[in-house]
Amino acid sequence: MIDPAIGTLLAGAFALLFASAAVHKARAPAHFAEVLRAYRVLPAGLHVAWVVPLLELAVAAALLLPSTRTAAALSGAALLLVYALAMAVNLKRGRRDLACGCGGAHERRPIGAWMVWRNLALAGVLSTLALPGVLRPLQALDYLTVAGGVAVAALLYMSADRLLARVAPRAALWEASP
Numbered sequence: 001m002i003d004p005a006i007g008t009l010l011a012g013a014f015a016l017l018f019a020s021a022a023v024h025k026a027r028a029p030a031h032f033a034e035v036l037r038a039y040r041v042l043p044a045g046l047h048v049a050w051v052v053p054l055l056e057l058a059v060a061a062a063l064l065l066p067s068t069r070t071a072a073a074l075s076g077a078a079l080l081l082v083y084a085l086a087m088a089v090n091l092k093r094g095r096r097d098l099a100c101g102c103g104g105a106h107e108r109r110p111i112g113a114w115m116v117w118r119n120l121a122l123a124g125v126l127s128t129l130a131l132p133g134v135l136r137p138l139q140a141l142d143y144l145t146v147a148g149g150v151a152v153a154a155l156l157y158m159s160a161d162r163l164l165a166r167v168a169p170r171a172a173l174w175e176a177s178p
Helices: 004-027 029-038 051-063 069-092 113-130 140-176
Strands: none
Touching: 004 029, 004 051, 004 069, 004 113, 004 140, 029 051, 051 069, 069 113, 113 140
């Protein structure tokens, strides 16, 4: 069973993550469509780049409502698993030069195994919101905990993401050198 304060904190943090991802994609739809096509996991004539930010926004909004949180958590986890699978397929193909598509149009980060593991871990944590919750009302201190926790989670995620984006490519170069 999950405490409602922890559930609300996780829902808020993941809502922020999905909303941010959707905004990045929606601000540069042509760029995102190009990134999505480069993955070569969808049929060439299928144009669904506009659907992805809509799905992410729907997940973000639904995570904030207790009545839709479970479905949103499972849908969001499924999206993260699809992203991980698309990256893993392309890494297996040897296509390490692809942009991940997880930043804005001006940020081009190549995919890496760490991103696959990140998405798998995020999907696992997000799916915990499908667990039954403890039935108790949130108190004033809970709201402070949730707000602080979401802020800390966002800062930790951004810091870890930036660090891994810089360290992982260098580590791959060290492994590849004789």
